[in-house]
Amino acid sequence: MKKYLSFFKMRLMAGLQYRTAALAGLSTQFVWGGMEILLYRALWSAHPERFPMGVEALAAYIWLQQAYLTFFALWQWEGELAESVRTGVVAYELTRPADLYGMWFARSLALRLSRGLLRAAPVIALGALIPAPWGLRIRISPAAFGLFLVSSVLMLAVVCAFVMLVYALTFFLEDSRGIMMLGAPVADLLGGGIVPLPFLPAGLRKMAELSPFGAMQNVPLRIFGGDIAGAEIMRAMGLQVFWAAVMVGAGYALMRAGLRRVCVAGG
Amino acid sequence: MKLYFHYMALHVKSRMAYRWSFFIECLGQLLLGLNLFLGLVFLTGRFGAVGGYTLRECALCCGTVLMASSLAECFGRGFDRFAYVLSSARFDRLLVQPRPLMLQILCTELRLNMLPRVAEAAVMIVWGAGAVRWTAGKGIVLLLMNLGGAGVFFGLFILYAALCFFTLEGLEVMNIFTDGAREYGKYPFGIYGKGVLWLLTLLVPLALCQHWPLQYLLDRGPWQYGLLPLLAPLFLIPCLLAWRTGVRRYRSTGS
Numbered sequence: 001m002k003k004y005l006s007f008f009k010m011r012l013m014a015g016l017q018y019r020t021a022a023l024a025g026l027s028t029q030f031v032w033g034g035m036e037i038l039l040y041r042a043l044w045s046a047h048p049e050r051f052p053m054g055v056e057a058l059a060a061y062i063w064l065q066q067a068y069l070t071f072f073a074l075w076q077w078e079g080e081l082a083e084s085v086r087t088g089v090v091a092y093e094l095t096r097p098a099d100l101y102g103m104w105f106a107r108s109l110a111l112r113l114s115r116g117l118l119r120a121a122p123v124i125a126l127g128a129l130i131p132a133p134w135g136l137r138i139r140i141s142p143a144a145f146g147l148f149l150v151s152s153v154l155m156l157a158v159v160c161a162f163v164m165l166v167y168a169l170t171f172f173l174e175d176s177r178g179i180m181m182l183g184a185p186v187a188d189l190l191g192g193g194i195v196p197l198p199f200l201p202a203g204l205r206k207m208a209e210l211s212p213f214g215a216m217q218n219v220p221l222r223i224f225g226g227d228i229a230g231a232e233i234m235r236a237m238g239l240q241v242f243w244a245a246v247m248v249g250a251g252y253a254l255m256r257a258g259l260r261r262v263c264v265a266g267g
Numbered sequence: 268m269k270l271y272f273h274y275m276a277l278h279v280k281s282r283m284a285y286r287w288s289f290f291i292e293c294l295g296q297l298l299l300g301l302n303l304f305l306g307l308v309f310l311t312g313r314f315g316a317v318g319g320y321t322l323r324e325c326a327l328c329c330g331t332v333l334m335a336s337s338l339a340e341c342f343g344r345g346f347d348r349f350a351y352v353l354s355s356a357r358f359d360r361l362l363v364q365p366r367p368l369m370l371q372i373l374c375t376e377l378r379l380n381m382l383p384r385v386a387e388a389a390v391m392i393v394w395g396a397g398a399v400r401w402t403a404g405k406g407i408v409l410l411l412m413n414l415g416g417a418g419v420f421f422g423l424f425i426l427y428a429a430l431c432f433f434t435l436e437g438l439e440v441m442n443i444f445t446d447g448a449r450e451y452g453k454y455p456f457g458i459y460g461k462g463v464l465w466l467l468t469l470l471v472p473l474a475l476c477q478h479w480p481l482q483y484l485l486d487r488g489p490w491q492y493g494l495l496p497l498l499a500p501l502f503l504i505p506c507l508l509a510w511r512t513g514v515r516r517y518r519s520t521g522s
Binding site for chain 2: 024025027028031032035038039041042043046047050052177178181182184185186188189194195199200201
């Protein structure tokens with residue numbers, strides 16, 4: 001465990017070096033969040049009664065979504081990893097006395113954390129400055145806030161497990177860029193990236209909430225806004241645990257199977 | 268010009284060498300456009316209209332912006348990769364070759380995988396056109412909106428590349444205006460409030476090819492609004508000036 005931890009720390013440090021990039025990202029995120037808020041404000045002024053969730057919950061959702069962007073973004077992949085399978089560089093990784101799945105999982109997690117941590121804090125601070133009801137406010141109980149934090153960790157686990165599953169598939173397909181390219185828009189739709197899941201038509205919403213993508217940003221963002229509470233939180237977090245476990249299991253097994261048949265051409 | 272077509276033919280050939288991955292990329296781009304449209308469907312479905320625009324009217328708007336951005340991306344992506352050209356010192360090589368600089372950069376990339384998105388945008392426009400009582404004048408205005416919009420997006424790419432001379436790395440901030448405008452331009456900019464509308468009219472004149480002429484198409488504004496896309500290409504002037512300043516300022520590292 002210790003070696004994965006130090007590998008994780010190493011990657012985290014490397015990622016934290018890109019501070020200007022994070023600062024530039026911050027203004028982008030703030031503008032995107034602002035435009036989203038303006039859009040929903042126009043909708044709210046016309047038909048407040050048709051909103052499937054409270055305004056404050058929606059505002060919290062939008063700001064936190066921008067803050068969390070790099071945590072769950074499925075359009076950012078570590079091209080290096082999949083590429084290493086294609087080119088055979090992965091052989092070097094295999095000589096290390098550590099499990100490949102654990103190592104890459106730690107690496108993916110560290111990358112998302114290091115990119116996200118730098119961005120999240122300032123976006124949250126700016127979002128909090130926006131006047132109510134369109135700003136970011138904490139309006140939930142400390143217990144629910146605790147659950148929000150746990151669910152954020154679970155979100156990262158689900159995202160990384162999904163990413164690892166795709167990397168593991170690379171061992172069989174050689175080129176997984178196609179899956180990544182097609183997966184990102186689907187994840188955007190089912191994960192609540194286009195509109196928050198409550199805004200989807202009922203049938204699609206049900207499907208999205210049960211899908212692995214619904215176990216990503218959807219859960220912590222809605223807990224934070226107070227949109228889901230009590231038993232609903234438990235159910236949603238249960239699904240997060242379920243999908244994380246299933247996808248880690250599947251990814252691990254796939255990678256084992258893939259490594260058994262991997263054949264690196266010398267040189 | 269002959270050189271340009273030669274390069275374009277080379278790009279087409281190189282893409283066709285990997286048909287499968289090209290196909291997947293096209294599909295990915297199509298899904299991206301579809302997501303834009305689904306966003307319209309979900310919100311207009313729930314609220315009846317967004318800021319007073321029906322689904323068809325929004326589709327017309329969305330299709331126009333998607334068309335403009337796809338055209339600009341198809342031909343202008345060479346500028347988008349300019350940070351890489353600069354940091355890898357390839358720019359020096361471009362400078363010594365006896366051909367116009369702009370032409371050479373335009374030749375570096377042709378994004379063929381944008382073509383399905385152009386078609387997708389055309390479908391949206393045709394479907395959305397049902398919301399308009401057409402006259403010949405309106406048809407011309409629609410054409411101007413698409414071309415003018417593509418011009419503004421193209422200007423943004425040039426500006427992006429020009430800024431690379433000063434920062435040496437790609438500026439993610441520009442993504443607000445390129446990807447962001449495509450995303451939020453699916454609704455007429457007026458719904459975001461007066462501040463945003465004026466910013467996008469006077470500073471980055473995307474609204475000249477979107478919100479204002481659309482008012483004319485939908486019979487909500489005077490015919491003069493239909494002429495505004497003609498002003499949009501003026502945006503290219505400051506962009507090209509920035510580019511020229513950048514090129515003059517450029518000092519090679521010599522390596």
